[in-house]
Amino acid sequence: MSDISHLIQFLFSGITVGSVYALIAVSLVIVYKVSQLICFAQGEFFVFGALTMTTLVSKGVPVPLAFFLSIIIAMVLGALIQQVLIRPMKNASVGALIVMTIAISLALRGLALLIWGRESHVLPPFSQGEPIQVLGAALQLQILWIVGITAVVLFLIWFFFEKTPAGIAMRACAENPYGASLMGINTQKTTLFAWAWGSGIGALAGMAVAPMLFTQYTSGVMPMVKGFIAMSIGGLGSIIGSVIAGLLLGLVESYTIGLISSKFSDTIVFALLMAVLVFRPNGLFSRS
Amino acid sequence: MNALKRYWWLILLAAIAVYPIIGKPSPYRSGLLIFAGIYIILAVGLDLLMGYTGQISVGHAAFFAVGAYTSGILTAKYGFSPAAAMGVGVVFSATLAFLTGRPVLALKEYYLAMATLAFNEIVVTLIIGFEGLTGGASGLRDIPPFTIFGFSLLNHLHYYYFVWIVVVLVIASSIAVVRSPFGRALIAIHSDEQAARSFGVDCAKYKTRAYMLAAVYASIAGSLFAHYMGFIAPDDFGILTSINLLVMLFLGGIGTIFGPALGALFLKLLPEVTYQFQDYELLINGVILIVVLVFFPRGLFGILTALKNKIVPRTGK
Numbered sequence: 001m002s003d004i005s006h007l008i009q010f011l012f013s014g015i016t017v018g019s020v021y022a023l024i025a026v027s028l029v030i031v032y033k034v035s036q037l038i039c040f041a042q043g044e045f046f047v048f049g050a051l052t053m054t055t056l057v058s059k060g061v062p063v064p065l066a067f068f069l070s071i072i073i074a075m076v077l078g079a080l081i082q083q084v085l086i087r088p089m090k091n092a093s094v095g096a097l098i099v100m101t102i103a104i105s106l107a108l109r110g111l112a113l114l115i116w117g118r119e120s121h122v123l124p125p126f127s128q129g130e131p132i133q134v135l136g137a138a139l140q141l142q143i144l145w146i147v148g149i150t151a152v153v154l155f156l157i158w159f160f161f162e163k164t165p166a167g168i169a170m171r172a173c174a175e176n177p178y179g180a181s182l183m184g185i186n187t188q189k190t191t192l193f194a195w196a197w198g199s200g201i202g203a204l205a206g207m208a209v210a211p212m213l214f215t216q217y218t219s220g221v222m223p224m225v226k227g228f229i230a231m232s233i234g235g236l237g238s239i240i241g242s243v244i245a246g247l248l249l250g251l252v253e254s255y256t257i258g259l260i261s262s263k264f265s266d267t268i269v270f271a272l273l274m275a276v277l278v279f280r281p282n283g284l285f286s287r288s
Numbered sequence: 289m290n291a292l293k294r295y296w297w298l299i300l301l302a303a304i305a306v307y308p309i310i311g312k313p314s315p316y317r318s319g320l321l322i323f324a325g326i327y328i329i330l331a332v333g334l335d336l337l338m339g340y341t342g343q344i345s346v347g348h349a350a351f352f353a354v355g356a357y358t359s360g361i362l363t364a365k366y367g368f369s370p371a372a373a374m375g376v377g378v379v380f381s382a383t384l385a386f387l388t389g390r391p392v393l394a395l396k397e398y399y400l401a402m403a404t405l406a407f408n409e410i411v412v413t414l415i416i417g418f419e420g421l422t423g424g425a426s427g428l429r430d431i432p433p434f435t436i437f438g439f440s441l442l443n444h445l446h447y448y449y450f451v452w453i454v455v456v457l458v459i460a461s462s463i464a465v466v467r468s469p470f471g472r473a474l475i476a477i478h479s480d481e482q483a484a485r486s487f488g489v490d491c492a493k494y495k496t497r498a499y500m501l502a503a504v505y506a507s508i509a510g511s512l513f514a515h516y517m518g519f520i521a522p523d524d525f526g527i528l529t530s531i532n533l534l535v536m537l538f539l540g541g542i543g544t545i546f547g548p549a550l551g552a553l554f555l556k557l558l559p560e561v562t563y564q565f566q567d568y569e570l571l572i573n574g575v576i577l578i579v580v581l582v583f584f585p586r587g588l589f590g591i592l593t594a595l596k597n598k599i600v601p602r603t604g605k
Contacts, residue, residue: 038398038401040531089581089582092585094344094401095537095538095542096538096581096585098344098346099534099537099538099577100578100581102535103574103577103578103581104578106570106571106573107570107571107575107578109570110567110569110570110571113567114567117567221527221528225409228402228405229406232399232402236399261417263413263416263417264414266409266413267409267410270407270409270410270413271406271410273402273403273406274410277402277403278392281395281399
């Protein structure tokens, strides 16, 4: 392999990982926008998505059906959690809310352990075929799926928030819940909807990478932390910002692992996060 | 009854002192209580920062790591005495907290949570990265047991007493801190930073000091942990440990000192009861925490105080 092909290979893996981070960050942002809450249980939806789909596919359910069923299950789970556990905590402090979502993540992880056991599971790739050769670098077909899914999801989110009444209502709730409710928007329903969306996208991220990963009940922690980083670098409430930050994060990680050091790639990423938080607390892309 | 209300902590002290004599615990049992004690030190320190000063930290295990690794490396590789190494760890942690405190604590709520989380990960990845010094991911071994004045605390009961004396000192000093003018300034910052500032409280300075104090306690806990285990690995000090500490605080009742101590004790002894449910353990832990958060926002300590007030009605003075 030549140097160019190495660089391209790192690009591929960077975009793959970055897309996953971007999806998780977006799922966090959607929940954050309407609930002003960062959900520490988001990594669990990643795991539930991946493992539900793996189980369904191994039981002989056709891949497209398994795909949509897994998303719907995650959405219902997310909505249920919002309705039953988060809503009663309306007046709690940020610390208490964080610990509540931690408690939920513990319970969900415990549930995943009961359902899927301690072993790792791998999903077959969405489509069979040889990797495509690009200037000496191998492009696995699943990477195309991951990037494609990310692009479609981002387009749908953009369309939803900009063009549909429900999306505009959701933005209104994020801006000013009281004002929105005066305008006749059902804020509770909108919040519920946002949680369903967020959980679904979190699950989707897990499903998309499931063929490239050994997923087990504890696999959600690191993707979630990276999603947090992307979200914080992008400026907590910004979908576009967190997508760019997620992709950037994936690329930085991939190139530092490839070119500098695999040992310190996480040190660099987290130092980057601290620097952004301290020097640009509203995100890297905000106009201050 | 009034005497009981005032001196209940003496009964607690007596129970801690007498337990090994009456209970004759196995090394395993006393080991559990040693761990619980170490986590109580961590939780009480974090309570000063979170419960009283109102500053979230999702990275407190970073200072636990600094204490443990300073002690471990200096005693195992450079022949320091454990007490001296513990002292170096304390100074090192306090300096680190002093240097990072101001910029990090200028952040609020989620931003602060993310920054402390990042700090924790940086410390852990550095420990993993500098393999030559720290043993890397596979851990640091051959850490000698603690010695005081040449007397080695090899016996588990000796170490039990040593750790719990430190626990009592940490709790007593924390109560003294909270009742001091410094503590009142911290509480003022918690309830309203703007107002505190307009009354002349230098918020950044006080927040950094609270952070340093919490870091010092965590560092001591780390040293105690390293010498008890004889072996430490980065896994013991990651974000999950920090998150566990948060859980202890809220489970026990944040901002009460005794609450987080109770939370730590409860969470460290709970596996003794739930281990028999094996795979259900994680789910049970999560559900207990959810139930406490939803129905008892003041935590286990809140439940106890409510019970006590029922049994011993408040007398008007």
